[in-house]
Amino acid sequence: MATIKIKQVKSRNNRPIDQKRTLDSLGLHRINNVVEHEDTPSIRGMIRKVQHLVEVID
Numbered sequence: 001m002a003t004i005k006i007k008q009v010k011s012r013n014n015r016p017i018d019q020k021r022t023l024d025s026l027g028l029h030r031i032n033n034v035v036e037h038e039d040t041p042s043i044r045g046m047i048r049k050v051q052h053l054v055e056v057i058d
Helices: 017-026 042-049
Strands: 003-008 032-037 052-057
Touching: 017 042, 017 052
Parallel strands: none
Antiparallel strands: 003 032, 003 052
């Protein structure tokens, strides 16, 4: 299965708790942190929820 790289580009400060928990689930803890996950619908849904805080790297 294909993988996808996700980079956090904005701070989690002053964000709702559900967005902070989504970042935690993705494994993102600080700005410029990059993680790699399999490209599944559940991961895509998490990315969509915090799309204003993260960037998908090809």
